[in-house]
Amino acid sequence: MGRTAPGAPAVRMPGIGLRRRILLVFLVFSLALAVLAGRLVTIQVVRGEALRQKALDMRLWQVPVQARRGDIVDRNGRPLAISTDVDTVYVAPAELQEAARKGQVDIEEAAQQLARVLKMDPEEVYEKLTVPHAFWYVKRRVTDAESRAVRQLDIPGVHITQEARRFYPKGELAAHVLGFAGLDNQGLEGIEAYYDRKLAGKDGYIATEYDALGRPIRLPTVQARYVRPTPGLTLRLTIDETIQYIAERELERAVVQNGAKGGVIVVMDPKTGGILALASRPTYDPNRFADFPRQNWRIKPVADAFPPGSIFKIITGSAAVDAGKVTPDTIVDDPGFLTVGGESISNWNQAGLGSVPFRDGFAHSSNVVFGKMALALGKPVFYRYLDQFHIGRPTGIDLPGEATGIVPPMDQATLLDLAIMGFGQTLTTTPIQMAAAVAAVANDGLWQTxxxxxxxxxxxxxxxxxxxxxxxxxxxxxxxxxxIRELMRGVVEQGTGRRAQIPGYDVGGKTGTANKVEGGRVVQKYIGSFAGLVPVEEPRLAIVVSIDEPSGIYYGGYVAAPVFQAVARDVLRYLGVPPTREERADPRRLREVPNLMNLTRAEARERAQAAGFQVTVEGGGPRVVGQFPAPGAQLEQGSTIILYTEAASRQDEEGRVTVPDLTGLTYAQAAERLAAAGLQMEARGDRDGRVAGQDPPVGTRVPIGSKVTVILRGPESR
Incomplete structure (x- = not known):
């Protein structure tokens, strides 16, 4: 049993090596099948949806459909920026080429036809029709007539889609607030750029399936896919269209009248921190932004920092009073100069006030008094208040490109630096920083972004x-x-800010005049400013006005305070703010203000006193180049007339100035314009008329103090 019969052939059993090889092959095949099965599961189950979408995307060619950009409206819902739908012509090159292969269209001829109706170069159109892309724009945002003409051509592969075009219905109004949007519906400047994501919405698209040869698949089961765009949100601003118009109107008038390089106005609601108006000159039309110099786009109220000058005394005064260093009645000695570290600081008029209450030093803008206040505070306390008022750091306003201004580092600032910073030099601020500071004073000390x-x-x-x-x-x-509000009231009622007075309202403010700094050097170019609030008891408005490089008188009390007065007066009426005081001038004491223009200081003082008025003089020039109130105004006897005796005319090295254009001005306006330029006037003709001619002519360079002959004619002779 179990033995092989004698003579029978032997049966060879597989060796262990062969069995191992068979097992190895089996294992390899099993592993390969497992890998294939795993790969199949991965493709079909794990990545199935993603791969199916990828395959679909390769077959689908998408035509974008722009989302409608959200509108921008003022605080009353009046539109400032809207979007309108316009047609755009595009081509699907594969579809066009397929039609050409079938003889349905000649591409060169199609290019000629499109070029004719779209007013384009035929070669440019041909290049666009033959680009190696699934989709290409031929011409964006075409007119209605062009769109109809393209539809009538009915060229295979050439289609029309809709895009949104940004439109600013008020033109230049609030241009620096709004900014503008570009061709692809993206915000590029202003609040359009700052809030671009919320305004833009989310684009949609139309997708069509194409085969491997680029031919559209036209089967009953294959449909174009449309993803609806999500429109952007509407932005309601704190800006009031009417207040913005008032601010821009008065700023434009001031820049022209003063021959200035530009200017800025910021109007704030101190209770909320909302900006009611933000104006800047020069300006531009956001509908045609590319037609204007890029520097016109600059948002100066937030992007430009400059030495604030005496309007900064509002902050220094606030810090000194708040820290208990001074009260309105504290006597401060002002000899006209202050020596710090071996250097002397003087007042703007080189004169001292003597020993006076702090309220008088505030009203008459004494540099010496405020230098002493900064020194009394000391660097740590002074810098703490700067930080609290956001001086040297952004306010956080919702506009792009905000500057921080420059403040010397505390560990590097000398006592001389500290004293000079007390009256608004050595450091720089932006108009929006100063407006926010004034608004905080108006809002009982509560600073808001x-x-x-x-x-x-x-x-x-x-x-x-x-x-x-x-x-x-x-x-x-x-x-x-x-x-501080009461001290600011004194500036307007008794000090340098009297041109900001508004009949019926208590006004508080501070004038400021500062040299500009260019290339790290102080230059003989000036910025005249006024910062104010109204009414003093319960302020509704905080306003900052800056006039950049006025060509004549450059003091803030002369060039900027009247702008504040005009803006605040009209805005208070518009808002329905009731008067806070009753004007009770005794008509028996009213006298006509004499014309003191072009007189010497002594002559002007003598003539004013003869008419029953006092005078205060600003500037160190020999002749009167401006006055307030204007000649002919009715003023109570014994009141003070402000005389301006220094012109900031752009003189050359030989002391020559440019003769201004006087055409169409009244006698008084021409006299003031010439005086501001440092020139005298000789009038001929009807003084109740307007200037019809002048000699020397406009643009002539003449020595300062020269006479200009003006010919005045009444309406009948003109």
């Missing part, structure tokens, strides 16, 4: 998000703020 966005609305007009100031901080005590 200045902002332009008020609320976000959905397409139905429902509020989605109410915008609040990013920061609220008590920077000075409420009683300190009320004290």
């Amino acid at each position: 200045p902002h332009l966005a008020d609320a976000w609305l959905d397409p139905e007009g429902n509020v989605v998000e109410q915008v609040q100031p990013a920061e609220r901080r008590q920077v000075i005590k409420p009683e300190t703020a009320r004290t």
Whole structure:
């Protein structure tokens, strides 16, 4: 049993090596099958959806459909920026080439036809029709007539889609607030850029399936895919269209009248921190932004920093009163100069006030008094108040490109630096920083982030998000703020800011005049400013005005305070703010203000006193080049007339100035314009008429003090 029969052939059993090889092959095949199965599961199950989408995307060619950009409206819902739908011509080159292969169209001829109706170069159109892409624009944002003409041509592969075009219905109004959007519906400047994501929405598209040869698949089961765009949200601003118009109107008038390089106005609601108006000159039309120099796009109220001059004394005064270093009645000695570290600081008029209450030093803008206040505070305390008022750091306003200004580092600042910073030199600030500081004083010491966005609305007009100031901080005590407001009232009633007075309202403010700094050097170019609030008891408005490089008289009290007065007066009426005081001038004491223009200081003083008035003189020039009130105004006997005796005319090295254009001005306007340029006037003709001619002519360079003959004619002779 179990033995092989004798003589039978032997049966060889597989060796162990062969069995191992068979097992190895089996294992390899099993592993390969497992890998293939795993790969199949990965492709079909794990990545199945993603791969199916990728395959679909390769077959689908998408034509973008722009989302409708959200509107921008003022605080009353009046539109400032809207989007309108316009047609755009595009080509699907593969579809066009397929039609050409079938003899349905000649591409060169199609290019000629499109070029004719779209007013384009035929070669440019041909290049666009033959690009190696699935989709290409031929011409964007065509007119209605061009769109109809393209449809009538009915060229295979050439189609029309809709895009949104940004339109600014008010033209230049609020240009620096709004900015503008580009061709691809993206915000490029202003608030359009700052809030681009929320305004832009999300684009949609139309997708069509094509085969491997680029031919559209036209089967009943294959349909074009349309993804609807999501429109952007509507932005409601704190800006008031009417207040913005008033600010821009008065700023434009001031820049022209003073022959200035430019200017800025910021109007804030101190209770909310909202910007009611933000104006800048020069300006531009956002509908045609490319037609204007790029520097016109610059948002000067937030991007330009300059030495604030005496308007900064509002901050120094607030710090000194809040820290208990001074009260309005504290006697401060002002001999006209202050020596610090071996260097002397003097007042703007080189004269001293003597020993006077702090309120008088504030009203008459004494550099010596405020230099002493900064020194009394000391560097740590002074810098702490700077930081609280956001001097040297951004305010956080919702506009791009905000500058921080420059403040010397505390560890490097000398006592001389500290004293000079006390009256607004050595450091730089932006108009928006100063406006926010004035608003804090107006709001009982509560500083708030200045902002332009008020609320976000959905397409139905429902509020989605109410915008609040990013920061609220008590920077000075409420009683300190009320004290500073009273001191500011004194500036307008008795000091350098009298041209800001508004009949019927209590006004508080501070004038400022500062040299510009170019290339790290102080130059003989000036910025005249006025910062104010009204009414003093319960302020509704905080306003900062700066006039850049006025060609004549450059003092802030002369060039900027009247702008504040005109803006605030009209805005108070528009808002329906009731008067806070009753003007009770005794008509028996009213006298006509004499014309003191072009007189010497002594002659002007003598003539004013003969008419029953006192005078105060600003500037160190020999002749009167400006006065307030203007000649002919009615003023109570014994009141003070402000005389301006220094012109900032752009003199050359030989002392020559340019003769201004006087055409169409009244006698008084021509006299003031010439005086501001440092020239005298000789009038001929009807003094109740307007200037019809002048000699020397406009643009002539003459020695300062020269006479210009003007010919005045009445309406009948003109």
